[in-house]
Amino acid sequence: MQQQWWHGKTAYQIYPKSFYDSNGDGIGDIKGIIAKLPYLHALGIEILWISPIYKSPFVDNGYDIADYQAIDPTFGTMEDFDELLARAKELGIAIIMDLVVNHCSSEHEWFKRACANPHGEEASYFYFREGVDGHAPNNLRANFGGSVWDKVPGQDNLYYCHFFAKEQPDLNWFNPKLRQKIYQMINWWLDKGVAGFRIDAIMSIGKDPTFPNYTPDALGDGMCACGAMNAQCNDVATRFLQEMQATVFRPRRAFTVGEVFSLQEDNLADFIGDEGNFSTIFDFGPRQCVCNHCAYYAYDKLTIAQYRAALFKSQRQAAHCGFIAPVIENHDEPRGVSCYLPPMWHNAAGAKALGTIIMLLRGIPFIYQGQELGMLNVQFNSIDEFNDLQSVEEYRRCLQHGLSKTEALAVLNAQARDHARTPMPWTGGAQAGFTLGQPWMRLQQDYPQVNVAAQDKDPNSVLQHYRRLVALKKEPSLQQLLTYGSCEEVDTPYEAVICYRRTLDSQILYVAANFGEWDATLHLPGARTMSLSTGKVQLQGDKLHLDPGSSAVIVG
Ligand code: GLC
Ligand code: CA
Numbered sequence: 001m002q003q004q005w006w007h008g009k010t011a012y013q014i015y016p017k018s019f020y021d022s023n024g025d026g027i028g029d030i031k032g033i034i035a036k037l038p039y040l041h042a043l044g045i046e047i048l049w050i051s052p053i054y055k056s057p058f059v060d061n062g063y064d065i066a067d068y069q070a071i072d073p074t075f076g077t078m079e080d081f082d083e084l085l086a087r088a089k090e091l092g093i094a095i096i097m098d099l100v101v102n103h104c105s106s107e108h109e110w111f112k113r114a115c116a117n118p119h120g121e122e123a124s125y126f127y128f129r130e131g132v133d134g135h136a137p138n139n140l141r142a143n144f145g146g147s148v149w150d151k152v153p154g155q156d157n158l159y160y161c162h163f164f165a166k167e168q169p170d171l172n173w174f175n176p177k178l179r180q181k182i183y184q185m186i187n188w189w190l191d192k193g194v195a196g197f198r199i200d201a202i203m204s205i206g207k208d209p210t211f212p213n214y215t216p217d218a219l220g221d222g223m224c225a226c227g228a229m230n231a232q233c234n235d236v237a238t239r240f241l242q243e244m245q246a247t248v249f250r251p252r253r254a255f256t257v258g259e260v261f262s263l264q265e266d267n268l269a270d271f272i273g274d275e276g277n278f279s280t281i282f283d284f285g286p287r288q289c290v291c292n293h294c295a296y297y298a299y300d301k302l303t304i305a306q307y308r309a310a311l312f313k314s315q316r317q318a319a320h321c322g323f324i325a326p327v328i329e330n331h332d333e334p335r336g337v338s339c340y341l342p343p344m345w346h347n348a349a350g351a352k353a354l355g356t357i358i359m360l361l362r363g364i365p366f367i368y369q370g371q372e373l374g375m376l377n378v379q380f381n382s383i384d385e386f387n388d389l390q391s392v393e394e395y396r397r398c399l400q401h402g403l404s405k406t407e408a409l410a411v412l413n414a415q416a417r418d419h420a421r422t423p424m425p426w427t428g429g430a431q432a433g434f435t436l437g438q439p440w441m442r443l444q445q446d447y448p449q450v451n452v453a454a455q456d457k458d459p460n461s462v463l464q465h466y467r468r469l470v471a472l473k474k475e476p477s478l479q480q481l482l483t484y485g486s487c488e489e490v491d492t493p494y495e496a497v498i499c500y501r502r503t504l505d506s507q508i509l510y511v512a513a514n515f516g517e518w519d520a521t522l523h524l525p526g527a528r529t530m531s532l533s534t535g536k537v538q539l540q541g542d543k544l545h546l547d548p549g550s551s552a553v554i555v556g
Contacts, residue, residue, distance in 0.1 A: 007483050008483035013048075013051065019369060019424050020032030027440045029075045030071070030075050033050070037087055043467055044467060048096065049366065051331055053075040054070060064103070064107075068104075096194065099197035101202070102170060103169055103204075124175050127170055128152060129158070139216065140211075141225050149161060196257075203234065203262075206235075219295060227261075227262075237277075238270055255279045259281075260284075268318060272322030281324060286302070289307075295394060304498065304515045312489040326365045349549035352551060354513070359470070360472070369424050373461075378445065380412060394415070423435070427452070485507065496517075497516065500512075510524045514547065521546075522544045527556055533553070
């Protein structure tokens with residue numbers, strides 16, 4: 001494997017609307033991020049992914065972009081952004097932006113011009129298709145519900161395609177002119193000093209331009225989730241992604257992390273190898289075990305054994321071709337501690353132990369804002385408290401499926417994207433110190449206890465543990481091992497214990513956590529010194545005793 005500047009680094013994701021509000025309008029902004037750079041620096045992170053801050057009507061909270069080269073005034077100005085880049089650089093933090101190019105916003109100039117002239121240049125940037133027998137061109141269902149087709153305004157039988165909301169028209173990657181425009185835009189950001197991109201929903205560009213009908217799926221509306229087309233067109237996407245890599249990213253040594261679901265075991269190297277489509281991709285293995293159905297209501301609750309199996313499956317697949325990016329959660333998911341751990345560990349002990357496991361896996365870990373505090377899911381009391389358009393659609397699907405309103409609320413309380421989008425709790429005071437005004441979204445209920453100020457003072461807090469984990473990865477004696485060393489699951493007789501070893505040449509390091517109700521004793525050949533632990537643990541010779549809810553890192 002070729003060595004790259006991002007190897008061994010820890011990344012952090014900011015959801016800007018909810019990070020820190022500098023001007024009291026209740027919405028996080030760029031100046032707010034600048035103000036908190038010292039916090040991020042103290043955490044030790046070296047790559048910062050900022051979810052979209054471009055000009056947007058915010059139908060999908062910024063993932064609907066009206067101008068790729070402008071900052072939305074809600075977040076500040078381009079000068080603010082330049083300052084952020086410069087200040088971050090001083091602290092050794094590389095900034096990566098969100099590249100949302102499967103679709104743009106219906107407010108983008110391209111789409112407006114396309115609608116005004118459906119046979120002009122810009123129309124060819126989109127998928128405009130005639131309807132068939134008075135119906136949409138095919139039966140694909142959009143990710144946020146309804147058909148992927150809507151009529152081009154003012155047209156009787158002409159439709160445009162959108163795999164997400166109707167305000168997010170899909171871009172036609174088959175058009176080389178459009179691809180050139182996208183590459184120019186990317187280069188413009190790289191010229192500014194951005195270090196790379198997180199690439200949004202990108203497998204959706206893999207399309208069959210004939211748009212055939214698909215066998216209806218389990219939702220029972222005669223439609224089929226649009227992902228079915230993407231799953232069959234991976235090679236189309238790869239063709240475009242390879243061109244983009246070769247044209248813009250590889251020559252600039254830019255770091256890219258792809259949002260890719262449904263990995264094929266046999267072609268992971270095409271995605272994360274030296275010549276792959278991306279530098280790395282997120283590991284959504286565990287998430288997909290929970291939510292791989294046509295609707296939230298069909299979600300599966302995982303046991304620790306199932307969670308562990310998903311984690312190590314991804315590790316095994318990546319072992320020989322490149323790095324994946326381990327995550328516990330992101331802005332599209334419920335909080336990982338609530339989602340993956342049994343209820344008895346929905347607390348600081350559970351959050352610390354889960355952090356120990358995920359942060360030291362092989363790969364480029366991403367911490368999602370609030371994860372380092374051990375934030376849990378929100379207890380939403382009514383559908384009105386949700387903001388996300390997908391929550392509204394999933395609630396509708398629940399009711400349609402025959403669930404009561406109470407049951408539907410319970411489903412959202414387990415799965416909604418809103419859980420991760422509440423304001424970051426900086427203090428236990430008014431509005432959690434996030435804003436001097438009214439926050440755009442409600443706060444998570446635990447903020448009086450779970451907040452940065454409180455955890456900063458407490459040597460045993462989740463935050464301090466995350467700081468130690470990130471620091472451990474940088475320790476000169478461990479850096480090579482934790483970056484390039486292999487990662488193998490260690491089998492134990494315990495259902496709820498997760499244990500693995502990292503090895504490089506003669507070096508060895510064990511990581512273990514006990515999410516069960518009972519003590520566990522593990523035999524770890526070659527184990528010598530405890531370098532980090534949470535909860536009650538004891539090392540006697542090469543035997544490690546783990547109390548319930550504890551975790552340990554041991555070097556040999
Ligand atoms: C990605 C984003 C998500 C967004 C979607 C459409 O999945 O992470 O937030 O809604 O793409 O852009
Ligand atoms: Ca603001």
